[in-house]
Amino acid sequence: MRLLDFIRKRRSQIRRALQPAPAAVEEALLKAREIHALLHKEIAAAQQSGHGPWPSVKQANLEAAQVFKPVLEATHYLAQELAGNEHITVTMRDNDVELALGQERRVSASRYGWQRDFAVADTIYCPDLGESFARTYAFQTPEEVITFIIRACAEFLARQS
DSSP states (O other): OOHHHHHHHHHHHHHHHOOOOOHHHHHHHHHHHHHHHHHHHHHHHHHHHSSTTHHHHHHHHHHHHHHHHHHHHHHHHHHHHTTTOTTEEEEEOSSEEEEEETTTEEEEEEOOTTOSSEEEEEEEEETTTTEEEEEEEEESSHHHHHHHHHHHHHHHHHHHO
């Protein structure tokens, strides 16, 4: 058998071995085409609509920062009151506040545009166990958040004395 005959024979065997794609594969290919078409349709719609949802998110965060302002102001006064204590660190931004109370405890409070409530995360590290315990709370008013932050600081200061 010559090499050229062998190659022709192999090709015909391979062609016969290849069956048409099952219906499920054909359906998946159609779905991929539909997704491609739908994606391009949505891109065109988004381009025509202008800015899309992002300005509303920015606006919501600005409004949340206004609602969070009492917490920021109270934390600012609290930081001034605790300025002499080197074991308490306070970090403030427009929409969140973070307190480091010694090496063991972290309290952070925030309010962003997509949140309905104030979120407060309280993380306590137990060196004896080598574990951290974290809880997240949802408060509806700034006063509840301020009270939580003041209590956390008071508990820390009470243990120091």
